[in-house]
Amino acid sequence: MEKLDARIRNHDREIEKMCNHHFQGFVDSITELLKVRGEAQKLKSQVTDTNRRLQDDGKDLTGSMEELIQCRVQQRNIATTIDKLTHCLPVLEMYSRLQEQMRAKRYYPALRTLEQLEQTCLPRAGEYRFCSIMAENIPKLRTQIRDTAMTQLRDFLESIRKHSDKIGETAIKQVPDCTRPTCSHRYNQTKSNH
Template sequence: RSVYDGEEHGQFMDKLEGRIRNHDREIEKMCNFHYQGFVDSITELLKVRWTAKNCKSQVTDTNRKLQNEGKELVILMEDLKQCRLQQRNIAATIDKLTLCLPVLEMYSKLREQMKAKRYYPALKTMEHLEHTYLPRVNHYRFCKIMVENIPKLREEIKEVSMSDLKDFLESIRKHSNKIGETAMKQVW
């Protein structure tokens, strides 16, 4: 209540809006890169944000009306209650998105490592993702998809690693005569 009635109300709302904008940008980047469903969630969050701005103006209007008209007190209190409920929903949504961001960042890191052919770090990242991050948010649909993809990614790493190993061994086989000849010359 002190945030709404105090002088810091404008600063608080500016900081809240700034934080929401920062979160929105980061989330939209990740979502556009990986998950359409997550983009839908962001759209819902933006609707909630718009509703929160309306609630802010409603709260201001509510305060004025309470001073001017005692008869509408019951209706205005219900509006205030609804706004606070929406604010709690916004806070809960931000908490859930904050919980999901590290999972998406780890998955993105895994994809980058695989793209860069850094398979051992990719396996370590995959293990960390699988055992640390995914269990925290396993009830979300995008996490279930990630869990389903992990065995496929492991198999892909295995196949590529075996292919690289075979290529390496073939290269050694092709050049083994030269290597042996060079070694023999150095021994003599």
């Protein structure tokens, strides 16, 4: 038993020696781990801060992108509107010219403008409510122009009929008196030349 005890003590000393020898390495490793832990916490804090800033910048960027998308949509809408207006403006200008010609009692040009409006401008403009209203009004306008022109023609002819005796009288006064010798001389010369 003594030998066994001696042997145990011998092994204990070797174990103690070995532990003492490796204890410093263990302490150094623990110290190193604590440093790494501190660095990891700093790194985690930096990553968290960077992530927060990135999220904030991302929100700003997302907001800017949404504004840009809205601006692009508005730009497309404006371009479409301009295109549609380019087709509608000639219709409105033509209709305005028609109204002007009717007010000025220029009925033949008004009929030509009305025909051009009906045949060319309205089909190009597309399906708009004001175009369909104009198209519906074209027969009414044509009838109105025809009726007004006929009324004016009748009035004009009636006026001529009423004043025909005065017109004839004035025309007779304008014709030189052919009973004068110079007149008959001219008449004979004209006759002999033929």
